[in-house]
């Protein structure tokens with residue numbers, strides 16, 4: 317299981333799911349918030365976003381339209397968690413994709429089952445139709461709402477039971493349901509994922525406010541759970557069956573997308589993952605430097621292992637004898653809860669820095685060698701087709717050595733200066749354009765900016781340096797040489813966080 321490198325798209329999505337602490341930290345260990353849990357808020361948000369689906373014409377579904385629907389009565393309380401989803405998106409990773417990832421990551425953070433994840437959702441640009449089931453509605457209307465969203469009457473029961481495993485009812489949102497307390501969990505015995513919502517309902521001990529509330533009209537869980545004489549609820553008493561039922565219904569929920577949207581294959585953690593190979597110009601030696609990384613899944617415990625990056629230059633030869641070999645400069649254990657608990661895997665990340673690269677010959681291709689130092693043959697990691705990792709671009713580089721990012725004291729804001737190195741022979745009259753992406757403002761913003769020759773950076777190693785400052789909170793960009801058309805794309809998905817110079821924004 318590996319992608320054909322380079323794929324900045326797969327690299328990024330995989331890292332949000334399996335490597336980065338930032339998103340999962342919000343829900344780590346089934347974190348509590350606003351009386352409930354973050355995971356419960358995320359799952360409810362996804363459900364409400366998905367509820368605009370119309371199975372009859374294949375429109376709506378999980379499409380991020382919820383951001384245009386916060387003022388609806390059916391979405392009361394929904395905007396409490398939307399801020400959690402900002403900052404992770406990219407032109408190929410929509411708000412809807414990260415909301416879907418929230419279901420997968422949130423569920424696992426509360427010890428729930430692993431849910432397969434696909435990306436590729438497309439964000440709506442306006443609100444969808446009404447359609448979220450509400451507690452005061454009668455059984456016929458609730459059943460119709462679930463049918464319209466693609467669920468049978470029996471699935472409606474299981475799905476609602478699974479949805480109401482985590483979290484509960486907030487009085488401020490539903491004063492008709494809760495009269496005398498600020499909040500009640502659907503299952504008061506645990507905040508974690510189990511089937512108490514089913515067993516307590518069946519044995520009569522439940523405190524679920526949508527079952528035993530004083531206001532019968534609002535007891536929608538009771539109406540739904542009992543709608544087939546409890547047959548479906550009785551089929552969910554085995555904890556394992558319940559987990560797998562919920563995993564597949566949550567998977568259906570996050571994969572309910574408009575008919576014209578094609579989701580990717582399931583994105584499981586890759587066995588070997590090669591990160592971005594970033595070439596830039598050193599600031600003092602007139603040479604190039606390249607950083608790269610290799611993640612190994614489920615490595616044996618072996619402190620003697622040696623992992624090297626092997627490379628050849630653009631003459632197809634090697635300036636260091638038979639081949640150039642650079643040992644890893646660092647190794648660290650990485651992995652989110654979704655990787656470790658969800659998939660039962662561990663991972664080691666090896667990072668590399670090749671310096672002193674002759675700019676005239678650069679690096680044409682690299683691969684990795686893993687030597688366990690136990691007499692077994694070395695493992696070569698050479699892309700999915702065995703061809704090695706080919707560095708295509710040498711003339712227009714995202715120069716992370718000169719680029720700079722400035723964070724505000726709280727880290728809530730940041731600006732950047734992005735520097736692009738252009739080979740001198742292409743620099744004269746060059747049109748360097750950045751298509752930038754800001755995933756912190758809703759709806760997300762794309763802009764096209766011109767980078768201009770920057771006199772503060774003298775020519776070096778045969779390159780001239782162009783720079784531009786994107787709007788604050790821009791997290792990523794694509795670099796074009798000429799007009800913004802596919803053929804002119806030179807650097808895909810540069811992250812401003814790769815900039816080597818980190819500064820502080822003056823207080824505003």
Ligand code: HEM
Nearest residue numbers: 352356360363393449450451475476479483484485486489
């Ligand atoms: C007839 C169907 C349903 C009705 C009428 C309904 C209604 C409600 C209500 C009134 C609340 C309390 C929200 C608040 O106080 O802010 C709630 C919470 C919740 N619902 Fe549902 N729900 C239904 C089905 C589902 C389904 C299918 C899911 C599936 C994912 C789901 C997920 C959740 C979650 C996770 C919470 C807890 C939110 C929190 O603690 O912040 N619900 N639901």
